[in-house]
Amino acid sequence: MLLAIDVGNTNAKFALFRGTELLARWRIATDDRRTADEYMVWLDQLLRIEGHDRSDVDAVIISTVVPRALHNLRLLADKYFGVEAFIAGRDPVSWGIALRVDEPQSVGADRACNAISAQAIAPGVDKLVISFGTATTFDHIGPEGGYLGGIIAPGVNLSLEALVAAAAKLPRIAIEAPASASVIGRTTESQMLIGVYWGYVAMIEGLIARMKAEVAKPMTVIATGGLATLFEEHAHQFDRIEPDLTLNGLMHLYQQRSAGA
Numbered sequence: 001m002l003l004a005i006d007v008g009n010t011n012a013k014f015a016l017f018r019g020t021e022l023l024a025r026w027r028i029a030t031d032d033r034r035t036a037d038e039y040m041v042w043l044d045q046l047l048r049i050e051g052h053d054r055s056d057v058d059a060v061i062i063s064t065v066v067p068r069a070l071h072n073l074r075l076l077a078d079k080y081f082g083v084e085a086f087i088a089g090r091d092p093v094s095w096g097i098a099l100r101v102d103e104p105q106s107v108g109a110d111r112a113c114n115a116i117s118a119q120a121i122a123p124g125v126d127k128l129v130i131s132f133g134t135a136t137t138f139d140h141i142g143p144e145g146g147y148l149g150g151i152i153a154p155g156v157n158l159s160l161e162a163l164v165a166a167a168a169k170l171p172r173i174a175i176e177a178p179a180s181a182s183v184i185g186r187t188t189e190s191q192m193l194i195g196v197y198w199g200y201v202a203m204i205e206g207l208i209a210r211m212k213a214e215v216a217k218p219m220t221v222i223a224t225g226g227l228a229t230l231f232e233e234h235a236h237q238f239d240r241i242e243p244d245l246t247l248n249g250l251m252h253l254y255q256q257r258s259a260g261a
Helices: 036-049 067-081 109-121 156-166 188-215 228-235 245-260
Strands: 002-007 011-018 021-029 059-064 126-132 135-141 147-154 219-224
Touching: 002 067, 002 109, 002 245, 011 245, 021 036, 021 245, 036 067, 059 067, 059 109, 059 245, 109 126, 109 135, 109 147, 109 219, 109 245, 126 188, 126 228, 126 245, 135 188, 147 156, 147 188, 156 188, 188 219, 188 228, 219 228, 219 245
Parallel strands: 002 059, 126 219
Antiparallel strands: 002 011, 011 021, 126 135, 135 147
16 A cells, blocks of 8 residues: 655645555644654554555655654655655656746756646646645646646635734734625624635635736646645636545655556
């Protein structure tokens, strides 16, 4: 079985695959100080809950946008699973897709994995992948699967944290869809929620429209990330939501690597 590990700025996601089948997934807060031993204590329990054992894992693939986390994850693969981890994107060529941007080495591992996964979902057409994480990214993937560029915007939680940190009298609120479509709030909390939520919806709709106009061809819009479903009801812009897009991209990358080995 394959253990796929995707480390983002906020969360690290682990998934167990048998072939192309995703058997289980788990999430833990990103902490670049976490040791291989700590990871294994956590993983060992979760594997057993799902009816698996560490001996079932015979391959590990890792992508990370947090370089300092990589050492302990590689040690995890070596010490506890007895394998050398495949590091996704160690160099741009290893992605197996064209990175048609000015600085291909700067393309985040998660975005490249999303491109690979999006191509498997919708080959032959242009794709727009929107990933809702610490940052919200909008990526243009060509009909042949090449990464053609995109947009980076502050994530919705990051935007809210910045607002609360900069304004002493504003309370901390949870992000959720407002109870009504009204954009006139009657309390401080409702006004903040309207500003953040509907402001974000307007940004999503506006950037999708601008990218579609610039590409000037039909695009399949795929949303992913922990907060994607928050905007599904009101944005009406997504063709599909794929929560496991990045992890599936890692699986496809490993399958391609194994086939070419």
